Amino acid sequence: MGLIKTGNYDVAFLDVNMPELSGIEISRYVKDNNINTKIVYLTGYPCVNEMLAKELGADEYLRKPVDLKVIGDIVDKELRILIVEDSPLDAELIARELTEGGLDYTSKWVKSKDEFLRALVEHAPAIILCDYNMPDFGAQEALKIKKESFPKIPLIVVSGTIGEDLAVNTIKLGAVDYILKDRLGRLVMAVRRALEETKIASESEQLRTELIQAKEVQLAHFQKAMANSTDAIGMLTPDGRHYYQNEAFTKLFGFSVSETEAALRSPATIYVDEKVGRSIFDTIMRGDAWTGEVKMFTKDKRIVDISLRAYPIKDNNGNILGLVGIHTDITERKRWEIEREKTLKWQLHTNMLRQALLVSGRLEHKLNIITESVVRIFDADFCRIWLIRPGDLCEKGCIHAKNKIGPHVCRFRDKCLHLMSSSGRYTHIDGKNHARVPFGCYKIGLVAAGLEHKFLTNDVVNDPRVHNHEWARELGLMSFAGYQLKVPGGEVIGVLALFAKHPILASEDALLDNLSTTTAFVVQQAAAAEEMVRSKVIQSTSEMKSKFAAMVSHELRSPLGAIKEGINLVEEGLVGNINNKQKNLLDIAKNNLDRLERLINNVLDFQKIEARGMEFDIRENDINEVVSEVASAMGMLADKKKLDFTVNLCGNVPKSAFDKDRVNQVVTNLVNNAIKFTESGNVSIGTMVENNTLHVVVQDTGRGIRREDILRLFQPFEQIDNLMDKKKGGSGLGLAISKDIIEAHKGKIWAESEFGKGSVFHFTLPIKERRG
């Protein structure tokens, strides 16, 4: 307390809590008595803060344990000068010079190395004034020590004359100035300047430190921003060293930093399209940015859609220091876009499809719209619709080969699948081996005949149920789907089938299934509409024909009757005698009149059948008997033309119920035609029994029938103009009447022929027990 009262101290460090007299009481005394001493509290109490300390009378406070350097800062309010001088006189001169120069300072005078070292630490001088040469010490050594430990403290050499070289040397060693003792007048100025420079240097250093710190903060922020970004960011050096990737990058691609670097060496492992990958790198290496969408692989070979922004990192001179890629995962967005596009496309096409199916039009046209829509909506490679239609005759070289029972007749002739519409890769619906497929054969036929209403495979190349794998592989086909076209009754009327280069999904399968039902409905509707139109046409033409036939027959018959009666009267000699020659000529005329009358009667017969239907006398009969009767009746006709006439009867033919006279009429008709149209060779008739059916075959080596005519052979009237051989006579209605008769017996009648080589006519009758 006594020491403080002297007021000789600049600063007093007071422990706050002391026995007898506390630091607080001392500081109060200092303040009360206006003693010019700075009070600094030293305290270990955590409750004491700066504000409290000031209130209690302290200028500053320090928390224990106290950092000595801080104490130094607090004390260092005044200019402390360390004078290193062996001569007390010189030291006194220097001090006086400083005081006279107006410096407010405290000084410490040392004269040896030991004292110098201690003073540096304890006195903490702001500047050192050092004699150049002393008995055991010198400026050179002082400079060395100072440089190592206190490089910031300026040192001015104050010395007698030492020569210019040495002076320059001291400057080189770190002295800020050199003052000659006989020119001390410059000292104060030198000190001031040195202090000023030190201060500036210190300030600028602080400024630089702050700047560096700020930059570090910025950098840290950048790093954090990049690390936390949801975009996947990766950086690499121009020579391909991958040195940074953020967490999102690792998460998205699954590669570690080293794996990314390895993967980047071959772009094909990262970019789905290797070319795009290379062009991205080329663009950046040219110094440009690349932005766009790109498909990339993840580590587990998943494909992700990426919106990529890739930039080169350049220095101020434009040199490329590195590459940065910012990847946004847009897979989901892309998927939705595709999904949406697909939905829109689907809606568009289904609308078109619906409209097209609603308006009336030809069936072929509607089926075309369906196959076309399937190709577009489901991206099918090609789509076809097959309908079951009777295949009257198979084409020559038809793929039915295995199923033939006759020269050209397939046993599936009633269920032959006809290609009605084809879209996509193939658009033709004719041509060999494509136009028809037999029921139960190949995929289409199997689908039609199958128990399952559809057949679906997404692996046509390997599926054992699919034939022709090579073809599928060549075209790159992946999936096949075939659907039965089923009408509400459950009857299969055809098949809708498609091939695609992508798997058919369950949802697509369901839609196709649905579409096949619609198709079946469309076919059924169209068939009904066509049938209606046809029956109307048939009805009207049939009525017209009836009237026409009645009129014609009457008009023909009346004059015919008159001619006939006239000739009869003359020929019978009732109106005068005639000679034999006259009688012969009249006979010829009469015979031909009879023929003409039969012809007219035939027309009338058919007209009657058409109008009323036929009545049958069904009894148990022997077909061989019928054939034999006809053979013996017609044999003479064949003999006349010198034709070889053979009869091949099958032994063991069971009796069956049919109208003997009517069947006789059919056989007679067929044999009569065969003989009529054969000029040389043979005519044969045979019976067979197969599958509970009687089968009669009449074969000839005549001129045959053209293919286009064969289909119309059994239609009434059609062939009167086209087929009837005028020379041979005949109404041409014989086959139409025969067809009516055979079909009334639930049998079938058909013809095969090779034009110029002969014809074969077949008819079958089911073997039936006698009724009742």
Add this chain to the structure above:
Amino acid sequence: MGKIKSTLKKILVIDDEGDLLELTRTRLEVSGYKVLTLDSGARALEVAKCEKPDLILLDVVMPGKNGCDVCRDLKADAATRGIPVIIFTARYPEEEYLKIGFREVGADDYVLKPFDAQALLAKIKFLTHQNS
């Protein structure tokens, strides 16, 4: 002559086709009948009443009054009811109707044109004998 006249049966033929009418007349005359002809049904009843034929051969399809109506008229009149009538036609479907329907109009028989001469003569003979 009178004796001859009384033995010859008298037949009235009504047909709109002149040629056929002429041929029929010839056929009947050479077969021993006396033949009267009319080319329409209009005067049939009048002529029949007046001439009292032993049989009438009547075409169905004629312009004006057709054979069926003529036949009904004949059978409705007491004076002509006893005269047998054979109706004939060449026209379908009238002839189909004729086969079952000739009795409905009161005819005694039917024939189809062109005639089978012998069949027609047999029918005429039968009907005139029965009537005589």
